[in-house]
Amino acid sequence: MSAGAIPVEPLAEEETLSLGERAYRRLRDGIVQGTLRPGSRISERSMAHALGISAQPVREALRRLEQDGMVVTLPRRGTVVAEIGPERLAELGRIRAALEGVAAALAAERMSGEVLAELAQIVRGMRSATAAADTEALAELNERFHAILQGATGNLFLVKSLEALRAYDDLGRLRALGSTPKDMPKALREHASILAALKARDPALAEARMRHHVLRSLTTNGVLAAPRQGR
Amino acid sequence: MSAGAIPVEPLAEEETLSLGERAYRRLRDGIVQGTLRPGSRISERSMAHALGISAQPVREALRRLEQDGMVVTLPRRGTVVAEIGPERLAELGRIRAALEGVAAALAAERMSGEVLAELAQIVRGMRSATAAADTEALAELNERFHAILQGATGNLFLVKSLEALRAYDDLGRLRALGSTPKDMPKALREHASILAALKARDPALAEARMRHHVLRSLTTNGVLAAPRQGR
DNA sequence: CCCTGCCAGCTGCTATAGCAGTTGTCCATG
DNA sequence: CATGGACAACTGCTATAGCAGCTGGCAGGG
Incomplete structure (x- = not known):
């Protein structure tokens, strides 16, 4: 309601993003750069262990990637990288x-x-x-x-x-x-x-x-x- | 590889969707029907308790709704229903x-x-x-x-x-x-x-x-x- | 040899607990 | 009275554990 003339700038985009966001970008970059080949399976657990984090953020990232069309998840079966020709x-x-x-x-x-x-x-x-x-x-x-x-x-x-x-x-x-x-x-x-x-x-x-x-x-x-x- | 003439149809779209999916649709319907008014805050915990489920599926639903532009989440502060004029x-x-x-x-x-x-x-x-x-x-x-x-x-x-x-x-x-x-x-x-x-x-x-x-x-x-x- | 049913090992999915920030209130202080 | 700081109550976020379903192989019966 106040604070109209404080001579400081807001923190410029802190680089401490959430783990889910970081996992999302990491996986996305891996897909577009070819590190994660199309058709390869991505397990929530193993990917979480590889990234040194829990499975939840990885899962969240995978759901976002799915909405982007970069991966496709078969319920109770697995998640694979989509073909992008x-x-x-x-x-x-x-x-x-x-x-x-x-x-x-x-x-x-x-x-x-x-x-x-x-x-x-x-x-x-x-x-x-x-x-x-x-x-x-x-x-x-x-x-x-x-x-x-x-x-x-x-x-x-x-x-x-x-x-x-x-x-x-x-x-x-x-x-x-x-x-x-x-x-x-x-x-x-x-x-x-x-x-x-x-x-x-x-x-x-x-x-x-x-x-x-x-x-x-x-x-x-x-x-x-x-x-x-x-x- | 086989099974070419089995006289049965596959199960027609089971209605047992995942809780995350159900929470997503429930919240989405609530927003478009006006039950969840624009500007109202949605807490993961309280909404989970209201739906009788855990907080994870609710969180997942909120993230999807955020990507749809229906809610906006301020990190560590809260999630509110977006204005849709x-x-x-x-x-x-x-x-x-x-x-x-x-x-x-x-x-x-x-x-x-x-x-x-x-x-x-x-x-x-x-x-x-x-x-x-x-x-x-x-x-x-x-x-x-x-x-x-x-x-x-x-x-x-x-x-x-x-x-x-x-x-x-x-x-x-x-x-x-x-x-x-x-x-x-x-x-x-x-x-x-x-x-x-x-x-x-x-x-x-x-x-x-x-x-x-x-x-x-x-x-x-x-x-x-x-x-x-x-x- | 072929087929059938079981079973260990995956998978995604869910619940619970606890962490780390944010906010608003209330009390002590100038 | 006004002001600043600490505490309690939130919030989103993360980790851990365990559930239910699917897969593939292996053994046992035909």
């Missing part, structure tokens, strides 16, 4: 494009001027990073752009779904690593056009441009095949 | 429309002839149900139509996401109950046109029609407002 990755990419499109549409309606200015700042950073050919900074800026836009929707379901899909995105890069070689200017132009649509408060245009951007990006990275399936 | 329902409706559209596109590419025939059978049932003005049968057929189509994609993530969104759908009907009064013929025509696109193996067309159908349906039910935001 190229075609499945392509499907998830199209789902991601659709969801990011909706996020852009919602953001165009609700986004505040401050957040809009923040995005403009990021696009400016992208411009200089592109000129300097700084791929690492560009990747981070790209992530922030999408994260801020999604957060601006204020929709938990949307944010969590896209967060789950982002993990698969990492898996796709294993097949076509070394991305963002020469299409950096194209990505910059796309982000700028999306920002313009957001500024114009045009949901349909923002959605179309965002969707096209994601699909084009996935196509460039080799996740999606042909330039067919036009938006 | 009309604008949030509208957002979720648009997300659902986008996801069902992607499902239709994927189905148009992968769907087998048998499943296609099954859908055709359902549409035929819809035709007669519409003629008989049997709203109850029509609702069930509609649910089966979408469920079969989504299942035909074989995408776990898509299916589970849409399943979660379906729960919100029930919440929307509380505000505008007594739906499907006169738009039955329109829904029938839309389903038939979607089926035609699926038969033609036209992903883009199937997606556009499905999306339009869902948006139109939500608009008729009052979940979405204006006929704006044109696909």
